[in-house]
Amino acid sequence: MVAEKVMGPCRKEVTPQLDLTSAVKKLHVLSSKDLGKLIRDAKNGIIKYTINGSSIEINVENLGRLLVQHIKDIVPSLKPDEQHFKNLLSGLKLLHTLCDIASHHSTLARVFVEDMVVQQEMLNTIFNMIRALSQLGKKINGLSQMVLYSALLSNSMYLLKAFISSEWKDIADVLLAHPEVVDFTTAALTAVRLTINLLQAKPTTQCINSRMQSNNEVYCLFHLCESSVQFIQSLCKQLLFRERLVEKKELCGGGAVFRLVQDTLNLPQHDDPILESVVNRLKAKVLSIMLLLCQAESSSFVDMASSTPQSKGFAQATVLKVIEELDTMCDGDLKSQTNGLLLLNAMKLTEIFSGASGFKIFIVRNLTELLTRVLSQPQREFLSTWCSYDPEPAEEEIVVDFNPTLAAGHVLGLTSEFNVQHSTWSNCQAPQTPYAIQRSSLLVQVLANLTCYPEEDNAGFINGFLECLQTESSELPGGAADRTDAARKNLCIYFDFNTSFN
Numbered sequence: 001m002v003a004e005k006v007m008g009p010c011r012k013e014v015t016p017q018l019d020l021t022s023a024v025k026k027l028h029v030l031s032s033k034d035l036g037k038l039i040r041d042a043k044n045g046i047i048k049y050t051i052n053g054s055s056i057e058i059n060v061e062n063l064g065r066l067l068v069q070h071i072k073d074i075v076p077s078l079k080p081d082e083q084h085f086k087n088l089l090s091g092l093k094l095l096h097t098l099c100d101i102a103s104h105h106s107t108l109a110r111v112f113v114e115d116m117v118v119q120q121e122m123l124n125t126i127f128n129m130i131r132a133l134s135q136l137g138k139k140i141n142g143l144s145q146m147v148l149y150s151a152l153l154s155n156s157m158y159l160l161k162a163f164i165s166s167e168w169k170d171i172a173d174v175l176l177a178h179p180e181v182v183d184f185t186t187a188a189l190t191a192v193r194l195t196i197n198l199l200q201a202k203p204t205t206q207c208i209n210s211r212m213q214s215n216n217e218v219y220c221l222f223h224l225c226e227s228s229v230q231f232i233q234s235l236c237k238q239l240l241f242r243e244r245l246v247e248k249k250e251l252c253g254g255g256a257v258f259r260l261v262q263d264t265l266n267l268p269q270h271d272d273p274i275l276e277s278v279v280n281r282l283k284a285k286v287l288s289i290m291l292l293l294c295q296a297e298s299s300s301f302v303d304m305a306s307s308t309p310q311s312k313g314f315a316q317a318t319v320l321k322v323i324e325e326l327d328t329m330c331d332g333d334l335k336s337q338t339n340g341l342l343l344l345n346a347m348k349l350t351e352i353f354s355g356a357s358g359f360k361i362f363i364v365r366n367l368t369e370l371l372t373r374v375l376s377q378p379q380r381e382f383l384s385t386w387c388s389y390d391p392e393p394a395e396e397e398i399v400v401d402f403n404p405t406l407a408a409g410h411v412l413g414l415t416s417e418f419n420v421q422h423s424t425w426s427n428c429q430a431p432q433t434p435y436a437i438q439r440s441s442l443l444v445q446v447l448a449n450l451t452c453y454p455e456e457d458n459a460g461f462i463n464g465f466l467e468c469l470q471t472e473s474s475e476l477p478g479g480a481a482d483r484t485d486a487a488r489k490n491l492c493i494y495f496d497f498n499t500s501f502n
Contacts, residue, residue, distance in 0.1 A: 020070035021087075023058055026051050028090040028097075029414055032405065036101045045107055064102075064111035065118055067095055072125045078132050080139040085148035086412060088129075092155045093408035099162035100405065112163055122163055123174070127184050129156040134187040137194025143203040143217055150195045150224035151411040157188065157231040158404045172238035182248045185235075189256040192232060195225045196263045196282070208270065215272075220410060222278040223420045227402040229264075229285045236292040246296040249304060255314035257293060258305075261286045265321040280339045281398055283325065287345035288397075290318075294352050306358030316362050319353050322346050323363075327370050334385050340395035340435050347442040354449040364450060364461045371447070372468035375490055376483040382490045386443060387497040388436040395435070444498050 026049065027035065038047050039060055047058045071091045078084055102108035111118050133153050140149050160171050175181045198204060199222060207218050236242045245251050264286040267279050293301040305315035326346050329339060354363045374386070401421040409415045433441075450461035469487060470480045478486070 020066055020091075023056065023063060024067070024070070024087075024091050024094055026054070026056055027058075027063075028094040028412075030097070032097050032100050035097055036104060039101070039105050039107065042107075060105075060107045061111055064098055064108055065115070067091065067098070068118055068121050068125055071095065072121065072128065075125065075128045075132050078136065080136050080141070080145065080149075082142075082145055082148060085145065085152060089148060089152055089155065089408050089412060092152070092159065093405055093412065096155065096159065096162050096405045096408070099159070119163060122159070123178065126156055126159055127178075127180060127187075130184060130191055131187045134191040134194070137191060137197075140194075140198065141203075143207055143221070146198045146201065146203065147217055147221050147224070147411055150198065150221055150228070151408055153191050153195060154224050154227045154231070154402065155404045155408055157228060158402060162404070168234045169238055172235055172241040175235070176240060176244055181244065182251060185232075185245060186251055186254065186256045188232060189251075189260050192225075192228045193256075193260045193263050195228055196260070196267065199225060199279075200267055208272065208275070219274060220407075222275055223400065224407060224411075226278055226282055226285070227400050227407075229282055229289075230400055230402070233285050233289050233292075236289050239297075242292050243296050243298045246293055246299045246301045246304065249307070249311075255311070257290060258314035258318040261290055261318050262321050265325050280342050284339075284342040284345050284397070287322070287342070287349060291345060291348055291352075294349070302352060302356045303358070306356070312358065315353075315359070319349070319359065319362065320366055322349050323366050323370065326350065330370065330374060334439065341397060344394060344435075344438055344442070347439070347446070351442055351445045351449065354446050360450070361460065364464055367446075367450075368461060368464040369468050371450075372465055372483075372487070374443070375465075375494075376469065376478070376487040377490065379486065379489055379493075382486075383493065386440050386490075387494060388440070389434075390436040391434050392436070393432040393434060394438055440494075440498060444495075 029051075030038070038049055042048075042060055045060050047056075047060055047063070049056055049058070071088065074084075074088050074091065078088060098108055099112055102112040129152070133149065133156065137149065140146055160174075164171050164174050175184065178184070204218060204221065207215060236245070251257065264282055267282065269279060270276050302315075304311065306312045325342070329343050329346070334343060350363070350367070353359045354367070375382075377385075403421075406415070406419075410417070469484045
């Protein structure tokens with residue numbers, strides 16, 4: 001098994017003299033193809049390489065073994081300094097390249113595929129890097145540092161794919177075999193949240209507002225951030241991984257997940273269509289992470305969220321942000337596919353928490369006015385949005401095909417362009433329920449949850465709903481009589497429409 005392989009027996013480490021700093025500086029600029037050619041041409045396992053008139057000779061196997069130790073030694077002294085970040089990112093780029101080509105070169109395979117000591121060292125080094133980055137994030141200044149920090153985080157995370165497997169299940173198995181997996185995940189969530197906050201930090205917003213050419217750095221920053229969020233999401237899609245996370249109260253009580261969701265939903269929209277698309281995807285992905293945790297079977301994430309005053313406070317603040325996001329989207333065109341996945345994820349979370357006894361009163365207090373506004377819309381508008389037979393499927397999840405080596409090369413100035421490839425992902429082969437039907441069904445479920453109270457409080461939502469309809473000072477459009485009549489007609493048609501699908 002992959003996990004057994006990584007946790008395998010120790011062997012004596014080889015420690016020849018080698019100037020790793022010089023080696024990294026000269027070799028990190030090479031592509032996989034060029035470095036692979038050097039290794040193929042090596043005589044007796046010795047690379048001979050000349051750059052800018054300077055020649056070096058390096059033993060390939062020793063380079064592979066000691067590069068991990070070199071990176072490990074840099075991490076404890078890592079500072080929020082541009083040169084420190086570049087040095088570490090250069091080492092990570094070279095390590096990624098060596099891992100990428102290891103399967104084609106027996107010398108490297110002995111190090112990265114067969115040597116259990118090196119693999120264990122790499123795993124521990126990644127854990128240490130993520131922890132260090134989670135503590136440095138608040139000290140980052142300037143756009144260049146922000147991009148370097150985000151590149152370090154994504155490259156550290158995706159190094160797991162480089163040396164373990166391209167399959168997320170294999171990666172999850174290795175992490176679950178490590179005793180510090182929950183601490184690692186908490187640190188990763190914290191570091192990712194800090195990259196989210198960099199997207200709305202002053203240097204970023206100034207660059208966006210200036211519309212200067214340096215926006216290329218901003219695009220890079222946003223895409224790097226998305227790749228890190230996607231890493232966490234991909235792990236949470238693995239059943240055993242999310243089960244382990246939900247079992248640990250620290251993850252919920254400490255608020256790591258909730259804070260990530262809150263800060264992501266705080267991201268503003270942008271006029272730039274590229275940035276707007278990334279923001280919508282980021283919001284949909286973090287809501288997906290929370291949804292996945294809510295789907296854990298061994299323990300209830302929602303029950304755990306209400307188990308202490310602190311965790312309940314985090315959960316309520318997060319649910320409030322979800323409702324605010326719904327409120328904003330309901331003011332726009334809900335029929336558009338532009339943010340369809342974001343809308344569905346927000347509605348699914350609202351449905352889950354509206355059905356939880358510990359959160360119903362909170363949901364009623366904060367959601368009733370929005371639901372009243374939806375249900376009292378002019379009939380034509382309401383029917384086209386909530387009673388539509390539009391067969392179009394829901395928006396598919398967009399996956400970033402992240403290449404750590406190319407990303408690091410761009411950030412280090414080795415390439416002028418940073419092209420991001422995307423693909424779509426679906427977790428089912430069966431035809432999808434149309435987007436319009438999913439949207440309508442989720443609203444029914446929320447309404448059902450809010451009207452199915454215990455006997456002593458079964459009128460909570462209904463009373464609030466009627467009060468909103470009748471309040472003349474309400475911000476809702478029209479007079480009380482018009483709103484009430486519209487809501488009555490809409491509800492009759494709406495329930496007839498949904499009954500036809502049962």
